[in-house]
Amino acid sequence: MAILTFIGAGQMASGLTFPAFENGHEIRLVGTPLDRKIIDRLRQDNYHLTLDRTLHDGIHYYQVEEMEKAIEGADVIIGGVSSFGVDWFADEVLPKLHKNVPVITVTKGMIDEPDGNMVDFPDYWQSTKAGKDLNLNAIGGPCTARELSDHDQTWVAFCGRDKDTLHKLKAIFSTPYYHISLSNDVKGVELSVALKNGYAMAVSLTIGLTEKNEGIGKVHHNSEAALFGQSVTEMQKLLKLAGVRDESLVFGVGDLYVTISGGRSRRIGVLLGRGYSYDEAKEKLKGETLEAVVIATRTARAVRAMAERGKADLKDFPLLLHVDEVINNGKPVNIPWQATEAEYFE
Ligand SMILES: NC(=O)C1=CN([C@@H]2O[C@H](COP(=O)(O)OP(=O)(O)OC[C@H]3O[C@@H](n4cnc5c(N)ncnc54)[C@H](OP(=O)(O)O)[C@@H]3O)[C@@H](O)[C@H]2O)C=CC1
Numbered sequence: 385m386a387i388l389t390f391i392g393a394g395q396m397a398s399g400l401t402f403p404a405f406e407n408g409h410e411i412r413l414v415g416t417p418l419d420r421k422i423i424d425r426l427r428q429d430n431y432h433l434t435l436d437r438t439l440h441d442g443i444h445y446y447q448v449e450e451m452e453k454a455i456e457g458a459d460v461i462i463g464g465v466s467s468f469g470v471d472w473f474a475d476e477v478l479p480k481l482h483k484n485v486p487v488i489t490v491t492k493g494m495i496d497e498p499d500g501n502m503v504d505f506p507d508y509w510q511s512t513k514a515g516k517d518l519n520l521n522a523i524g525g526p527c528t529a530r531e532l533s534d535h536d537q538t539w540v541a542f543c544g545r546d547k548d549t550l551h552k553l554k555a556i557f558s559t560p561y562y563h564i565s566l567s568n569d570v571k572g573v574e575l576s577v578a579l580k581n582g583y584a585m586a587v588s589l590t591i592g593l594t595e596k597n598e599g600i601g602k603v604h605h606n607s608e609a610a611l612f613g614q615s616v617t618e619m620q621k622l623l624k625l626a627g628v629r630d631e632s633l634v635f636g637v638g639d640l641y642v643t644i645s646g647g648r649s650r651r652i653g654v655l656l657g658r659g660y661s662y663d664e665a666k667e668k669l670k671g672e673t674l675e676a677v678v679i680a681t682r683t684a685r686a687v688r689a690m691a692e693r694g695k696a697d698l699k700d701f702p703l704l705l706h707v708d709e710v711i712n713n714g715k716p717v718n719i720p721w722q723a724t725e726a727e728y729f730e
């Protein structure tokens with residue numbers, strides 16, 4: 385039995401307690417300063433307010449000021465914040481961790497540098513004073529927290545630099561419904577699953593457009609599939625520009641599928657497709673964790689920076705740049721269909 389301390393009691397970290405608890409481990413779930421109500425309610429009856437599921441009885445719950453107590457004696461630390469909590473995690477959590485205790489995080493996202501270099505979060509944390517000696521790993525791939533909580537068959541990748549650590553982490557979390565591939569291409573896996581958020585929003589524009597033209601509830605799959613293909617093409621080019629391994633794309637592609645089917649990034653795309661402005665859509669989804677807009681903005685900025693330096697061709701990214709225009713410049717949705725046509729000759 386291992387002691388697992390989850391920091392951040394959002395939906396994903398809390399969903400991950402299911403496989404971990406069922407494998408017999410001691411679970412300590414610590415809320416961030418924003419999770420106070422979630423922890424209060426969990427302490428009453430194990431019901432998680434935003435996950436909308438009841439966690440296993442026997443999990444230990446901690447408010448943020450009890451974090452150090454929860455970290456004491458832990459064998460693994462699981463980071464559960466969203467991309468909006470990355471700096472809080474760097475400033476408030478990393479300095480409290482011991483370098484021989486592995487960390488694994490669920491956070492998806494990336495930071496773009498002025499030259500267009502895209503930095504994944506494990507690398508970002510590793511570059512901080514408190515993070516430089518830590519053993520930082522991450523989870524990427526298609527996984528919605530509620531479906532994992534419901535024991536739906538789930539397939540993810542654990543990535544990190546040390547093979548033995550990854551095998552140890554896999555043994556802790558692996559169950560007959562939680563399937564874990566391993567990779568040491570941290571940047572590849574993490575960028576792939578981050579990029580898909582912006583593209584899930586882009587594909588979902590077609591869902592909203594269909595509803596706008598033909599009525600709510602009307603569904604067409606051709607247009608969704610067309611932009612799915614275009615998204616994969618653009619993601620593949622982005623990963624190539626980032627210099628990562630080809631096989632890491634597959635985790636982002638699976639993630640794109642699940643996010644279009646049932647993610648929060650879908651909801652904003654659908655509203656934009658229906659004709660709401662970005663501000664109106666944001667207002668309608670107030671309180672939701674919407675990472676897609678930040679990711680699409682950062683990715684478009686990175687592509688433009690690389691294009692200025694002659695490293696990328698803007699013509700390769702019509703969908704990304706259109707989404708960026710819609711959310712950041714108020715342009716109406718007008719999918720650049722012609723630009724998605726390609727010619728492939730040997
Ligand atoms: N690796 C994987 O398998 C998967 C990962 N994800 C990713 O996991 C991350 C968390 O998603 P999810 O749990 O669904 O989101 P939630 O919104 O449920 O939880 C987000 C967590 O981050 C905290 N947080 C947000 N902003 C801040 C801040 N400024 N400072 C400190 N803490 C903050 C939240 O507090 P509060 O709840 O009060 O906002 C909460 O603890 C996301 O990056 C998401 O993309 C998602 C699916 C699968």
Ligand SMILES: O=C(CO)COP(=O)(O)O
Nearest residue numbers: 525526527528647648649
């Ligand atoms: O990452 C996800 C599933 O793997 C969920 O994405 P959303 O943040 O869009 O809900």
